[in-house]
Amino acid sequence: MITIYTIFSAMRFSHQRETIRKIVNSTNSHPTADWVFSRAKRSIPKISLGTVYRNLKRLEKTGDLRTIYDGSIARYDWNTKPHDHLKCKECGDLMDVHLLDEGIRSDVKKKYKFAVDDVKMTIIGTCQKHK
Amino acid sequence: MITIYTIFSAMRFSHQRETIRKIVNSTNSHPTADWVFSRAKRSIPKISLGTVYRNLKRLEKTGDLRTIYDGSIARYDWNTKPHDHLKCKECGDLMDVHLLDEGIRSDVKKKYKFAVDDVKMTIIGTCQKHK
């Protein structure tokens, strides 16, 4: 007797992935994989770092989060809407801001015949805490 | 007899550093350290990768080049004047452009009381080669 199952891989529920999603959703601090890992261990002590990376990547693919790079290090952001970042060189904080880049988009399209998907802007400087 | 030399370390000439500087200056391709290394080996076969990294870092400090990050990978750019990048997701090319971000600078300063040092903007999309 032959049983045919679905050929294409479906995404299964996973307790680990849900935990990771919740952790990323719960903070505005743009956490690193390692921070998510240490947080996840509180509720799933045996979770492995590989699982965290695999699921962060998966969640990005499904549009549940976006990856941003702070220098060479990857950080994860639940906010998938277009926005920019202010990075304070004093405290290292990365703050979300929304600057109008619609002008930039159309400008680039006209001037350089470049079809824009995404504008990644990080502004480096000093935040108001350091005066 | 006691001889007193300069206390503070002065930068010495180095054939390797000059070669590295020339290589970075010679291209608009925003090369990686590894690319610079393989180029440098043509004229200095025994040059080591550590020397390349050390000098790229040094040249950044002296303002001879700037480091940009393409995702998590460091690339080096001889153009130290403020400018932005268009990254084509089809061919991976990184193109220099100058978009007016003066408005953004003053906007950020007013709205968020954030002292701006540098605006890092990369626009992801598709360049005119792919139509």
Next chain:
DNA sequence: AGTATATATAGTAATCATTCCTATTATTAT
């Protein structure tokens, strides 16, 4: 509810970019 099948995991090894270490070499002030 029970079983079959495949996806997801934990744990660990491997990879890749980058930095660090150290004995030797090269630059430069004298």
Next chain:
DNA sequence: ATAATAATAGGAATGATTACTATATATACT
């Protein structure tokens, strides 16, 4: 030419990320 020390080559160490594999778990079908 010499002394002092900055810079190098070569290799080891690090840190983030990915790959591998045997086991555990979710789920489609009975």
